[in-house]
Amino acid sequence: MERMAQLAHRLSHDRASCETICANMSAHFAETKDTGTLIDEIRHELARLEPVVDNLKGKIAQLMNTPGGAAELVPDDKRKSVDMRRQLVVQSCCHIWMDAGRKVSYTTKSHDPGAPQRSGPLIAFIQAVVGFVTIPSKEIPVETLRRDIDRFKKLQQAPDPLSTPPERG
Incomplete structure (x- = not known):
């Protein structure tokens, strides 16, 4: 409102x-x-x-003045929302990375103030892909990428709900 x-x-x-x-x-x-x-x-x-x-x-x-008259579907704090388009691109890149036999990882924070916060070949690969699929070409902030990669890792570790046998009830 x-x-x-x-x-x-x-x-x-x-x-x-x-x-x-x-x-x-x-x-x-x-x-x-x-x-x-x-x-x-x-x-x-x-x-x-x-x-x-x-x-x-x-x-x-x-x-x-009408209770329930309008629903705002935009979050007040967009920092906590996840852009699923970005997440799907990152997940696809991570799957490609794993299919190539590479480990899904990134470096820790650099102690050099001039260096990027996180880096590594996976981050560079994802940034290259994002550069090709965005118009105009842009990069994802590195800490956002880190969170997306961590979310991917967490999903990989979770049991697949479709392959888990049903519980008896």
Whole structure:
């Protein structure tokens, strides 16, 4: 609901900003007739927009006052959420790494302040793959990669629920 309140505030603020700007403009002092016409059109459109914005603000207020009226599906703290697209890329890279007979691992933190926090051939491999599949090309923060690799290792150690025989009950 906080985001709804922010939206209502922004609608009011943006409209007020437009009104302030338009109040200081006059078609009488425009350099050309086209500019004067454009200023008049902007003022006319703003006048038509005012009741629409007021109506929208009223509906937002009504929604905010309705218990269970809206569900925000975006977490407040995105730092704790896991991007499953990224996780799937990291897991695929780890499976490829294991299929090549390599150990899924990374180095510990470097004591050199100028060196990256973690490194190793697996990290370099994942960063290369991520660079190819992202537009624009970018890298994943190394500590995020470390957490994703640790999550992969934990999943590998957990028993497969499909191969575990059912319990009698």
